[in-house]
Amino acid sequence: MSHRVAILLCAGYGTRMGELTRHTPKPLLRVADRPVLDYLLDQLVELPDLHGIHLVSNEHYAAEFELWAAGHRDRLARKELDLQVHNDGTVDNSDRLGAIGDLGFVLDRLSAEPPALDGALICAGDNILRFSLGPLWQRFLDHGETTVLAMEERDPGRLRRTGVLELNAEDRVLKLWEKPENPPSTWACPSFYTLGPRALARVRRYLDDGNAPDEIGRLIGYLAELPAEHQRVWAIRTRGERLHVGNAEALRHADELLRREDVLIEAAALAH
Numbered sequence: 001m002s003h004r005v006a007i008l009l010c011a012g013y014g015t016r017m018g019e020l021t022r023h024t025p026k027p028l029l030r031v032a033d034r035p036v037l038d039y040l041l042d043q044l045v046e047l048p049d050l051h052g053i054h055l056v057s058n059e060h061y062a063a064e065f066e067l068w069a070a071g072h073r074d075r076l077a078r079k080e081l082d083l084q085v086h087n088d089g090t091v092d093n094s095d096r097l098g099a100i101g102d103l104g105f106v107l108d109r110l111s112a113e114p115p116a117l118d119g120a121l122i123c124a125g126d127n128i129l130r131f132s133l134g135p136l137w138q139r140f141l142d143h144g145e146t147t148v149l150a151m152e153e154r155d156p157g158r159l160r161r162t163g164v165l166e167l168n169a170e171d172r173v174l175k176l177w178e179k180p181e182n183p184p185s186t187w188a189c190p191s192f193y194t195l196g197p198r199a200l201a202r203v204r205r206y207l208d209d210g211n212a213p214d215e216i217g218r219l220i221g222y223l224a225e226l227p228a229e230h231q232r233v234w235a236i237r238t239r240g241e242r243l244h245v246g247n248a249e250a251l252r253h254a255d256e257l258l259r260r261e262d263v264l265i266e267a268a269a270l271a272h
Contacts, residue, residue, distance in 0.1 A: 010125035027125035032258035098214030124191035131240030140194035150235035159183035163217030176221035
């Protein structure tokens with residue numbers, strides 16, 4: 001029996017938010033009167049063949065996330081979805097595990113008990129997507145191979161601050177450039193990935209080999225550069241919009257925008 005989950009990476013300390021995140025984790029800051037994370041949860045509960053949601057937090061914010069999760073469990077139970085919060089035990093920004101470290105932490109926990117995972121949707125907790133995750137997830141269900149979002153971004157300044165994909169004509173990921181000075185394309189790679197069983201098995205090896213545990217895009221770059229017979233990574237292109245709530249200004253912008261407009265943009269579609 002297949003077992004697929006979503007893993008929400010929410011163990012950062014939100015230091016760029018200043019006083020806003022002293023007691024409240026960034027994914028639970030409010031946009032248009034709702035926590036940022038609620039918008040992602042709305043999408044996750046509608047995905048077919050998703051069997052659980054696992055959120056990783058740090059010690060400082062774990063109680064806040066547990067309270068948030070408790071408020072959603074009845075709704076999720078009606079969809080036969082379990083929601084678990086995993087505390088990675090770190091207490092401040094100086095000892096954090098990093099995004100890939102936290103992914104490895106959750107995967108180690110999940111591997112200790114059956115059933116074995118044969119797929120996971122990895123999500124950053126500080127983004128609001130204005131397009132559906134459904135096509136990305138369906139592509140993964142249909143093919144079972146690691147797939148990432150490729151989001152069109154024409155602003156060179158923004159491309160220099162994110163992961164940028166180098167793709168071939170078939171949309172196979174050849175390389176992911178992390179914050180490149182000279183971006184190789186206009187396709188940014190936000191932190192929403194579907195990982196197949198072989199990719200999930202590689203996470204612990206990546207970490208044990210001493211690779212950088214932060215910046216989750218580094219894991220995608222590592223997977224993409226493995227020999228094709230061991231691992232292939234594919235991209236699905238979108239010209240949709242995301243609201244990355246990375247600082248106080250971005251939070252204000254998202255709040256003002258979603259008070260005026262619907263979250264999902266009907267015209268936003270995946271570009272095949």
